[in-house]
Amino acid sequence: MGVKAANCSRDLRRKAIIAVARRIFLEEGYGAASMSSIAAAVGGSKATLYAYFRSKTELFSAVMDDMTEEMGADKILRADDEPDTRLALTWVAQTLLTLICRPEVMDIQRLVIGEAGRFPELGEAFFNRGPRTKIEWLSGLMRKMMEDGRLRPDDPLRAAEMFFSMCRYRVYHYLLWGLSQQPTPADIAEDAARAVRTFLDAYDPGLAPVRS
Amino acid sequence: MGVKAANCSRDLRRKAIIAVARRIFLEEGYGAASMSSIAAAVGGSKATLYAYFRSKTELFSAVMDDMTEEMGADKILRADDEPDTRLALTWVAQTLLTLICRPEVMDIQRLVIGEAGRFPELGEAFFNRGPRTKIEWLSGLMRKMMEDGRLRPDDPLRAAEMFFSMCRYRVYHYLLWGLSQQPTPADIAEDAARAVRTFLDAYDPGLAPVRS
Amino acid sequence: MGVKAANCSRDLRRKAIIAVARRIFLEEGYGAASMSSIAAAVGGSKATLYAYFRSKTELFSAVMDDMTEEMGADKILRADDEPDTRLALTWVAQTLLTLICRPEVMDIQRLVIGEAGRFPELGEAFFNRGPRTKIEWLSGLMRKMMEDGRLRPDDPLRAAEMFFSMCRYRVYHYLLWGLSQQPTPADIAEDAARAVRTFLDAYDPGLAPVRS
């Protein structure tokens, strides 16, 4: 293991520590994760950890920064080109649900929600880079569909938030509370289908425009 | 505080401990809350705590039982008698949203979600006494409205889950992530209104029955 | 005298406590036995224990007194009438070995030896009522046999101590160190036989008297 110091730049080592710490924080939660176990998993000493991060809190923040950066990297494959509205939204719903139900993403959500009280900036930072980007992108999609007359005109942001919330109505919700194991693709497809159907019933362009 | 030993029965003392422990668990989380601090807050010794609860886990469970019992005690004022569907649902939506956004309830939710990974039975126990009862009651309401022709026929349970999820689409969601402070009644009324409007657009009895 | 009934009742309860405490001390050792578990086993409260015994130490002493008293009650069936020396000694050896290898007696011995350092008077009190009485009785038997010319003349006390030690040469010794489980009667008979044989070889009255 003497290799690592010689061959790795400080930055690379830092990244390696963050990657390991991330896994452990997610597995055990902030409180239960110990600097000892992280150091052991990294393969270095605790003192080395402290050479890179001044405290457990700082390491945790770095891990969260890393996560949220990566969250931002998630790209929903463009659904703009699909002319069939129902197909386009179904595809979006499934993609979103699949993403946020992935075990590692679920763990992050639980961790962040659970620690939100003690790490006030954490929830915001994380949300901004995760859910918010999805909602904003979705909002753009909604606007376009409304402009094209494929959806009843309305505030596109609110419509996007509502659609997202409808997608989370069942399996996601139960998963968050630890009531079910990992959902199957069929479970997700079912929820996505119902969310889309209900949404389209409400946003049928044949109806009168939504009164603000 | 000399009062406590002399005047209080065992049961009262137990309740007092639970009340204090509840506050501390909510403030600090399960892991960070210490038996010492709870004992100090109660005004007794740690040994006394252990005379009432065999372990920290057991105390935590007792606190959860207490919370969920109280949850179960929440009664949604009957909306059955309101002939106007929109008014009835709006009333339900506001009541529900107000309840689950109350700071102490919010804290519980965050605590339970955060520990759900490590306390698998916790999430279930809590959910069963809290959200599930609401959903089931709501499901009954939906069935009746569908039977009365006030809502388009559909699986009433799924409709209830969907309605509940629509209610949580904005302020609740942001609150859970720690993105906003306590919402005003106006905030809640706004979300309730939009949820009801969207739901009624989708469940307008004039539309064809939902295809399963 | 007016207090007779009261004293009697109190005395009975005291005896009951001692009996229970004795079992627990033997099972768990002095240090590991707790007043709580003793009180629970007795069926009363800890405070009641303290009404009868001022401290754990005093309770332990009382238990020891009780044990040693009972030890003194052990009577070795008289071997005086057996004219055959070998048979008489074999009978004695087997009786002694069987007694001191009994699990409950073994436990006492281990307990007393183990705590001898911390309870200085304990070893003596116990020894005086247990082993010493056996040795003294055995010494009387030896004297008589020597006077009868059935054993070579010698200091009868030393002869008795030696005989007793020879009996303990194998199974008892291993049992004390926890190296073997409860010996069978055959094991004991074998050791007794060899001890007697060796003793009689050394104390054959045909040999010259032992030089002091």
Added chain:
Amino acid sequence: MGVKAANCSRDLRRKAIIAVARRIFLEEGYGAASMSSIAAAVGGSKATLYAYFRSKTELFSAVMDDMTEEMGADKILRADDEPDTRLALTWVAQTLLTLICRPEVMDIQRLVIGEAGRFPELGEAFFNRGPRTKIEWLSGLMRKMMEDGRLRPDDPLRAAEMFFSMCRYRVYHYLLWGLSQQPTPADIAEDAARAVRTFLDAYDPGLAPVRS
């Protein structure tokens, strides 16, 4: 390099801890000795203790290993060359008795016997490295003497066990029960002399071979 010094230092510290722990365990017994008091006596913190030994049990085992190793290091000065059987055995008896009556060895024996019930493997580990080696060596001596016609033929192992038991017939026995203080060399010489005399009377080669 740095490794050597570090390892050496660590090893030394470990040895120092064991030495201190050994003293305290012997003085107070396993149960009564506390990690805090050991740490204080070592001059370090409890956490340091736990850096070297994962638990109290493990520390205790290490102490026992250390003791038994040292026990194994005890060499009985060779008695093979002494042509006079009585002198040779007397020398052996005195050496053995002196060894097992040494206060520190006595303390170990009491500790091990006392804990044998709760630490089943302890008695065996200790016995194998202590008493057993002595008995086996003694058994070899017996065999040689029997082959040379200096002792009456018999099972040499049983003869050795018997001889050892005869040596313990008085002062050792009383010491074990805490009935006497440290014996003088004269006390030991007296017991050794009588043990040898009785043994030789029984194992006089002029007698017929022992019947198995």
Added chain:
DNA sequence: AATGAATGAGAGTTCATTCAT
């Protein structure tokens, strides 16, 4: 730059003991 060693503080838990009722 990296680490082995060390530690004070504090975790959960249990104990022998006391005292008001």
Added chain:
DNA sequence: GATGAATGAACTCTCATTCAT
């Protein structure tokens, strides 16, 4: 006389953190 309730002290063990090397 008996007890339910209470407690301070001590237990084993772990933690985040520091420092000499």
